[in-house]
Amino acid sequence: xxxxxxxxxxxxxxxxxxxxxxxxxxxxxxxxxxxxxxxxxxxxxxxxxxxxxxxxxxxxxxxxxxxxxxxxxxxxxxxxxxxxxxxxxxxxxxxxxxxxxxxxxxxxxxxxxxxxxxxxxxxxxxxxxxxxxxxxxxxxxxxxxxxxxxxxxxxxxxxxxxxxxxxxxxxxxxxxxxxxxxxxxxxxxxxxxxxxxxxxxxxxxxxxxxxxxxxxxxxxxxxxxxxxxxxxxxxxxxxxxxxxxxxxxxxxxxxxxxxxxxxxxxxxxxxxxxxxxxxxxxxxxxxxxxxxxxxxxxxxxxxxxxxxxxxxxxxxxxxxxxxxxxxxxxxxxx
Amino acid sequence: xxxxxxxxxxxxxxxxxxxxxxxxxxxxxxxxxxxxxxxxxxxxxxxxxxxxxxxxxxxxxxxxxxxxxxxxxxxxxxxxxxxxxxxxxxxxxxxxxxxxxxxxxxxxxxxxxxxxxxxxxxxxxxxxxxxxxxxxxxxxxxxxxxxxxxxxxxxxxxxxxxxxxxxxxxxxxxxxxxxxxxxxxxxxxxxxxxxxxxxxxxxxxxxxxxxxxxxxxxxxxxxxxxxxxxxxxxxxxxxxxxxxxxxxxxxxxxxxxxxxxxxxxxxxxxxxxxxxxxxxxxxxxxxxx
Numbered sequence: 001x002x003x004x005x006x007x008x009x010x011x012x013x014x015x016x017x018x019x020x021x022x023x024x025x026x027x028x029x030x031x032x033x034x035x036x037x038x039x040x041x042x043x044x045x046x047x048x049x050x051x052x053x054x055x056x057x058x059x060x061x062x063x064x065x066x067x068x069x070x071x072x073x074x075x076x077x078x079x080x081x082x083x084x085x086x087x088x089x090x091x092x093x094x095x096x097x098x099x100x101x102x103x104x105x106x107x108x109x110x111x112x113x114x115x116x117x118x119x120x121x122x123x124x125x126x127x128x129x130x131x132x133x134x135x136x137x138x139x140x141x142x143x144x145x146x147x148x149x150x151x152x153x154x155x156x157x158x159x160x161x162x163x164x165x166x167x168x169x170x171x172x173x174x175x176x177x178x179x180x181x182x183x184x185x186x187x188x189x190x191x192x193x194x195x196x197x198x199x200x201x202x203x204x205x206x207x208x209x210x211x212x213x214x215x216x217x218x219x220x221x222x223x224x225x226x227x228x229x230x231x232x233x234x235x236x237x238x239x240x241x242x243x244x245x246x247x248x249x250x251x252x253x254x255x256x257x258x259x260x261x262x263x264x265x266x267x268x269x270x271x272x273x274x275x276x277x278x279x280x281x282x283x284x285x286x287x288x289x290x291x292x293x294x295x296x297x298x299x300x301x302x303x304x305x306x307x308x309x310x311x312x313x314x315x316x317x318x319x320x321x322x323x324x325x326x327x328x329x330x331x332x333x334x
Numbered sequence: 335x336x337x338x339x340x341x342x343x344x345x346x347x348x349x350x351x352x353x354x355x356x357x358x359x360x361x362x363x364x365x366x367x368x369x370x371x372x373x374x375x376x377x378x379x380x381x382x383x384x385x386x387x388x389x390x391x392x393x394x395x396x397x398x399x400x401x402x403x404x405x406x407x408x409x410x411x412x413x414x415x416x417x418x419x420x421x422x423x424x425x426x427x428x429x430x431x432x433x434x435x436x437x438x439x440x441x442x443x444x445x446x447x448x449x450x451x452x453x454x455x456x457x458x459x460x461x462x463x464x465x466x467x468x469x470x471x472x473x474x475x476x477x478x479x480x481x482x483x484x485x486x487x488x489x490x491x492x493x494x495x496x497x498x499x500x501x502x503x504x505x506x507x508x509x510x511x512x513x514x515x516x517x518x519x520x521x522x523x524x525x526x527x528x529x530x531x532x533x534x535x536x537x538x539x540x541x542x543x544x545x546x547x548x549x550x551x552x553x554x555x556x557x558x559x560x561x562x563x564x565x566x567x568x569x570x571x572x573x574x575x576x577x578x579x580x581x582x583x584x585x586x587x588x589x590x591x592x593x594x595x596x597x598x599x600x601x602x603x604x605x606x607x608x609x610x611x612x613x614x615x616x617x618x619x620x621x622x623x
Binding site for chain 1 (some may be wrong): 364370391419423425427428429430431434435437440444557561563568587605609
């Protein structure tokens, strides 16, 4: 329970080395080339574009969570709440307020992000498992709310009767109402903007203070870093990104269900981060791709998919704790 | 009206008693090992199902005693084989591990005992009401509360008066010092985990008699148990006890006036506690930091 005061070389090394988490140009080009070409290569492998859309949505949510989990070292096990709030915010806007996709995304993101920011104020002083426990419990509040407020949210059956609307730019109209490649590229554009912003955040001095807190909170405090404020900021920002992913989820499915708020989904987000490598920038996206494809495949093969997914969690924890991308680098124990 | 309120208060106390048993087990494990056991609800279900399987041969009373013990043994094996390996790692790993294992356990229960609800047979006299005016209080409810009280008193006596119990409490405060005094903390944690599972198994047998068995019967009890711990204060078992009873009764009373809000009120209590008294009602200062 006491904070680790062991000498950690990490703060100096992060500053001295060219930070390993900043993607190099080659990696960047590779990642984007793969993502842009999805509609061309995925069908060849027997996949479908909607699957890639799901990877992007969950990947964005997991990368948002990873700002907190991997880059600040704070464990939230309740991010499904902000994801689901984003989804419900977008869905409710489209259904009750206005037929406008951008407005739905804006309001959904604000709903999830602000709920996270307010709750963050209550728990920034908690650490470790206690922080996690508070986030889980708070997350379930929204699940029960969506579940029991039948008239407004559609209850257990989820929120239906809304669909994404074409976006107008003056004379041009981007018709994303149909599924398929055009909507995938819309998702990709939003994803790219969000991830670009994340990249800037991670490289910024702010991002460096977060990593300093992760490596040694006590030292960070001695360096006059306002630890609580930074953790709160990191939590809030990650909630905003996850909520944005949630709005995309609602647009992708034209549907929002209480399971998008359930803590199991929070667990999936965490396992995506860990599976891909939570100390790496692109790890959560890789983890999301693995997870989505595996889940899709296993649930089509057997009704007992839950045990397989659970077994994957256990195996990842016991044997691949660094994740796929994390295996390249040998570091001190996490 | 009085009868309705009385009915719901007794209901709340009984539900609260389940929360307490479950939360005390969770709390024991959390305090000593710093692990949130997500699969605790599944150990509860396991206890209930074992009682279902054992009761034809051992009878209800035998099953009530043996099923929790077997649950504890399985918990012991799980701790030795898996959970022990993640104690010294980032808490994210222990959470993911127990979270994933909960899935496996739930699916296993569905596979072995089937996805549909099963009843646990009770001895005849326990299902009678205690008297005609208080028709809603069956002997079984009285019996459950009595068992919970005995179990809780037993647990506190154990922690207070036995060597192992004192070590567990000492380890909660400062594990490193306890280790340096020559206590085998690895075994202590294993025992402690099994003890937590014993409580879960016991509440599973009791719950099975009241609400029947299904593979995810523990899920609905898990979240309130977390909240009982947060409300009562992390690190304080007495706090967990009162936290569990408080949210049980509060939820039941809300059912009288505003049924839809009975879940929400639990979360409202948690938020108020986090806002006004972040360490929980009886938590120690700094325990949650």
